[in-house]
Amino acid sequence: MTQDLEPNKGAAEPLVAHGDILRSLSSLGAVRLAAGLTSAAIIIAGLFFGQEILIPLAVAFLISFALSPAIAKLERLGLSRLPAVMLTMIVVVILMGGFGLVLGSQLRALSQELPTYQSTIRSKLADLRKNLSGPGMLDGAMQTVDTVQKEVESPATHADDAPQRVSVVPAPPMPFDTAKAWLVPALAPLANAGIIFVFVFLMLVDRSDLRMRLLRLLGGNLHRSTDAMEEAGTRISKYLLMQLLVNVTYGLPMGVGLWLIGVPGALLWGTIAAVMRFIPYIGPMISAVFPLGLAFAVDPGWNMVLWTLGLIIVLEVISNNVVEPLLYGSSTGLSAISLIVSATFWTALWGPVGLVLSTPLTVCLLVVGRNLPQLQFLDTLLGTSPALDLPTRVYQRLLADDSDEALDIAQVEIERSSVQAFYNDVAVPVLGLASQDYQGQATPEHHLRVINGMETLIEALREDHTGGDAGAGKPRVVCIAGKWEVDTLAADMLAHALCLAGISADFRPASALTSRHLDGLKLDDVDIVVLGYMSEQPIAAARQLCRRIRRR
Structure with missing residues (x-):
């Protein structure tokens, strides 16, 4: 009895160890997720609380990128770095100052003319008020609201019993406080502009040093x-x-x-x-x-x-x-x-x-x-680049049982290239994904969705894109699926592609290779037989079937 139990105990140890490994990997993933979220929270908090320093730095960073091409052009003309930076910034300041003076003069002239427009504004507002005061569909509702509001706001006591309102008159501010209240808001933008100017100058002058540090x-x-x-x-x-x-x-x-x-x-x-x-x-x-x-x-x-x-x-x-x-x-x-x-x-x-x-x-x-x-x-x-490549997009739509959208994706790709290119670059990789997932995580329902969706897609493409006439002297081909449904889909696509190229071709499903169906397989008028396998190691099965077909 002991001898029977010992092997069972030893066989359970690898399973326990495997479970420990899975639990440790899961806990490691949770720790990484928590560390990432914590780091993101710290970075966002730093951006928020450090905005007084980071905002001028970011603006200076942006301006330095805008001025860098002009400075690089001056350097190519023979100026050294410092004179090129100084000349560029002086030109920018002069242009901005001159433009500001022009706009300021226009704004001053406009402010002097504004009082002359008061009569026009009053007359227009009077006309609007007159038009809006006429009877409307909401007048009754508005009158009801006004009546309720007056009832709610009416005093509950007589005027003689109402408490007297007391107003507190603050002391007049000191001249220094008044000057401070005016100067501080006015000097803050100037101080930020000066900080940005210094940052821009240093970034442009020490660009190589900053690049090396980054x-x-x-x-x-x-x-x-x-x-x-x-x-x-x-x-x-x-x-x-x-x-x-x-x-x-x-x-x-x-x-x-x-x-x-x-x-x-x-x-x-x-x-x-x-x-x-x-x-x-x-x-x-x-x-x-x-x-x-x-x-x-x-x-x-x-x-x-x-x-x-x-x-x-x-x-x-x-x-x-x-x-x-x-x-x-x-x-x-x-x-x-x-x-x-x-x-x-x-x-x-x-x-x-x-x-x-x-x-x-x-x-x-x-x-x-x-x-x-x-x-x-x-x-x-x-980014703008698609998160999934084209075969994965088609495969995902088939997994979602949405063959219509998969067909739309196929039609767009075919308009850019051809049916043969779609089969080669998209459809075959889709079958490869289906083959890989069939051995691992795919459920029978998902596998059935992919197979049915691909059949629907290939049938629609056959209806929309018929084959050309077979040329004289071209071989007659039959494409035979090797083992299972995915092989059948691949053989069907190959036969369709050959027909579009003007070669007489047909396909046989995977069931045609069973012993019962192989004996009745008509190959008398066929020049070439193509065997298709979506498998990692198809050599042994393919050799055996080749020998059987040759005997036929």
Whole structure:
């Protein structure tokens, strides 16, 4: 009895050890997930609480990318690094200062003319009030609401019994407090601008040193880190250049159109429209408020307002549907959903500045994820490249029992190439995935879905793409499936591909190779027999069947 029990006890030990290994791997995965979530929470908290330092640094980083091409061009002309940086920044400051003076003069002239438009505004508002005060379908409901509100707000006691209201008059502020209240909000933007200016200067002057330090921080493969930095610089510089071109092609027609319509300060509003487009999504809407409001105030009628509104709508449609797709293209490499999510995320962290910086910062994350294996999930989440390749997409749709969408994917691919190319590049890998999963994780239901879905797909392709006429002298071929359903599907596809090439071909299912069916297999008028196996080791079975078919 003891001798019988000992082997059983020894046989159970490997199973127990195997279970311990699985539990340890599961616990290790849970620990890694917890560590990743903790690290992400710490990074997000650092971005939020350190925004006073990180925002000027990020803005300076963005400006340095925008100025780098001009500095590189000056260096190619013979200037050294420091004079090229100084000359570029001086030119930028002079241009911005001159443009600011021009816009300031227009704004000053406009502010002097605004009081003359008060009568027009009063008359228009009076007309609107008169039109809105007429009888309407909601008048009864509004009167009921007003009556209830008056009843609720009516005092519960007589006026003589009501308590007297006491007002507390604060002491007049000191002159120093008044000056502080005015100067602190005014000096804060100037201080941030000075910090950004210093950051930009240092980044441009010490670019090589910063590049080496970043390479050191990235570590790992030097080739991969170098490619990541080069790709990030190229993508961000191209995005900023395209953004500038898009804004100019929007602001310039806006200014010219407003000038032709007669809206005062057309140059000012065109510049504001171009600048505000740096703010995604809400910038164009904000910039449209000013010319519309001024057109409302200037023109006693409604023609100027309607022309201004039509100009804005036409420019938005052209810019969003023609100019931006033509210029942007795939310069950022970000998907549409990732742009919206990143804008929401950075706005929640850093406010309006985060909305402006959302696209360049997300581009940096995309490039890092594309070049560092540890952060490759960022490329999957943010990039435009498909998360699944074409065979995997078709296979996933078949697993979901959605053969219609699988057929749509096949038709799109066939329009780009051909039926034969689809069979070779997509359908055969799909059968390979089905063969691999059949030995492991696939359930019988999933296996049946894939087989039925592929049969439906091949039948539809046979109906839509019929074979050509067999040429004279070309061989007659029969494609015989080796062992199981996947082999039958492969033989069917091969026969169809040969027919499309003008070769007379037919296929036989896997059941044709059984002893009973093989004796009745008609091969008298066949020149070539093709045996197909979706198997890792088909040699032995194929040799045996070849001998049997030769005897036939």
